[in-house]
Amino acid sequence: MQKIALIGNPNCGKTTLFNLLTGANQKVGNWPGVTVEKKFGYFELENESIELVDLPGIYSLEQGYSGIDEKIAQDFLEQSDISLIINIVDATNLERSLVLTQQLTERGVPMLLVINMLDVARQQGITVNTDKLAQKLQLPIIEMIASQKHGIDELRNNVISTFGTVPPTNENKPTSAENTASEEKLLQRYHQSRQLINGVVEVSPTHHSLSERIDAVLINRWLGIPFFLFMIYLMFTIAVNLGAVFIDFFDILFAAVLVDGVSWLLREISSPEVLVTLLAQGVGGGVTLVATFIPVIGFLYLCLSVLEDSGYMSRAAFVIDRAMSGIGLPGNAFVPLIVGFGCNVPAVMAARSLGRDSDRLMTIA
Template identity: 30%
Template sequence: MVALVANPNVGKSTLFNTLTGATAHVANWPGVTVGVNQGYVEHHGVRLKIVDLPGTYGLSAGAKQVAEAITGEFIIRHQPDVVVVLADATALERTLYMAVLVLELTGRVVLAINMMDVAQKRAIHIDLDGLEGELGIPVVGISALRGLGLGVLLDRILDVAQGRAGRRPLRVDYGPLEPYIVEVERLIKDCEALSGYPRRWAAVKLMEGDEGVTETLRRADPALLKRVLEVRGRAESELRTAPEEMMVQARYSLVSEILEGRVKITRLASLGLAERLDKIALHPVVGPIFSLLVLFSSFIAVFAVNTGSPVDILLGYLGLHRAAELVGEYSLVSLISGFFDSMAGLLEGLLLESGSPGWLASLLSDGVVSGLGLVLSFLPLVFTVFLLLGVLQDSGVMSRVAVSLDRFFRRFGVSGRAVFPAVLGFGCNVPAILATRAMDDDRERIVTALAAPMIPCQARLIVTVALAASIAQTPAGQAAGLERLYAVHVALYHLTALIRNILIFKTSVSPHHNLEIPP
């Protein structure tokens, strides 16, 4: 059994799909995998079971964060033959931290450095052999998206699985904390509840204040936990620094030492188009305006292709009345409606000529054919909305929108990650609510799920259009009314999030966590 582990948005699910031929949900958005996906691949006559674990920034059993709890629990309880840790070649120092966490738990690890093709374009050169020698585990450069290096990766997985490669668990030097860690190791050596964990790893996690291991010990032996916490408290008092902070610093120092001289970056003389757009999208003032324009323009484009509005209105104001008529006549909705109206008229004529009663002809033509046409005329709109959402996700635009609008969303007790369920809600509220599973914080996940139904989905679009038509008679007035109704729904989404936070969780302060920006 081979487990795939990585930070969110490093390409883990893409690698899983490429290796197994499965169709796990892949998007340029952190937290897509929340459950556990499983698939199989055969290599050199050996059938490998590949397990795609949720992306996470930590490793713990029983953590409050869903992804971290699933990943940590799986590795500890199921003890996979090989753990493949994916790192991002364009952000190696940040993503290699996960490899250190896993290596502290098990030495049966293969490090796969993904997006090597992107790193090459950015003039990032990585000494893979040097990293392999320093870490003592197989290190392979790959591109999961392009399928590069996967044969070598499978070879190295077999090497570890069959005992030809690998190492003992990594022993990170925590400096002044070491005497306290050794003391905790001594205290827990006979604790059966922690016998499933490597003793040093359990001691490190207890000193770190890991909630999963701490809770396990609390249930098994509260008196022993009290003694462990006394050691932890003494360490914090004598060293005047929280042990968890010292441990994080020690791991990042180790990562820096490992990478020193093994990653070289040749900086480009000028910024590319992507870098320039990043400077705009992530600007504290211009970024939110840019993000709103992107979202507004995208949905205007969707409605223009499907209904012709508001392009036909704009052309009419410019005096191009014939062009406005053509845009309206040849929109997808008009073409489908026109086709079914013609079919309904043809059917009604044939039925009347054949002597059928008028009520039957009207029922079949107006009730069945025209009714079917009305329903089907909305299919292109639904399809293009989901197509647009997919493009925004996979291009990385949605992640940048989330970062730029984070400050605004925090006013309502949620982070910028709530942008994704909100935008997805314009297509359908069900996947919008399901998308909240990717949120690490329980409070934010619950609040966003409760607020998501306030966003008008495609099923409610017919009602919204009917309301807009009842407000005004002119196309311009109807378009303005539709915009106002959407604005009211968006305002209700934010107000619902704020009210739920205050009523249920007695706070309006949003949780703090990392927001990934993909390349």
């Protein structure tokens, strides 16, 4: 059975492509030693059984920026017998996506490059010359709009023919002798990405999408921080004020069921008064107290979900990055810090998304 690794940046359409290729014939588990979800599925091409593994979304394989997701991808690529790598990239952000592509080509494994979200790129006035990019990378490239199932048949036809072909060596690969710092290696990668997209990506000079006009305000040098502080204030105001409306309801409901209800039930069966006090007043009263926090925490996570879906969270991380660097943390560390105001457990879980172990430990502390 041939094994294919599906890899790409987060939010590039990787899961959509995985579902299109495997359909309902897929399984979900956990990677060994961690709670990160593992997805793998099966399909057949020309009587060839194929296992497709959906790796976590990552931006880079550099050792200095190895979070849990990056370590999972590195270990799988190094330890598994992979027949083919399918690297899916975002057509609206090729410069960033090609950093990972460069690192994958250096592994000497047959590879297919899938450029997805071309419809979104056209809406943003971006044109990608895939033929020219294929010549520069010397890789087969598939144009795709996964949400519309465009390019799936071409991908299936190219999978079998790509088995056994080895991508060319990256002559500009940063070496440890040239640069020991991961930051410098990444800068070299981005510089090479800019060279790769030169003459490949064209952006309409007069086209300004709604997203760009909004970004002009949200990540503005002078307006970004005040707007960020206003959004945080608004989020907590909504969570506390709206949550307060439902606190009495939760208090009365849980007290009626867990305190009064349990007391009545225990007395009906002639239980000792000590047991009534322990279960009704002790356990029931404690659970009732905790339940009164549910409305506030619920509205807090609802606000965070709305901000996440709107795309503001990533912009907020960019805006606050310089301020957070003053305490030795990256910009995206503000998310688990804010979540911690609601509950520490999901805040600790959110901290695992940070790239470095030192950042995760400092954020949790």
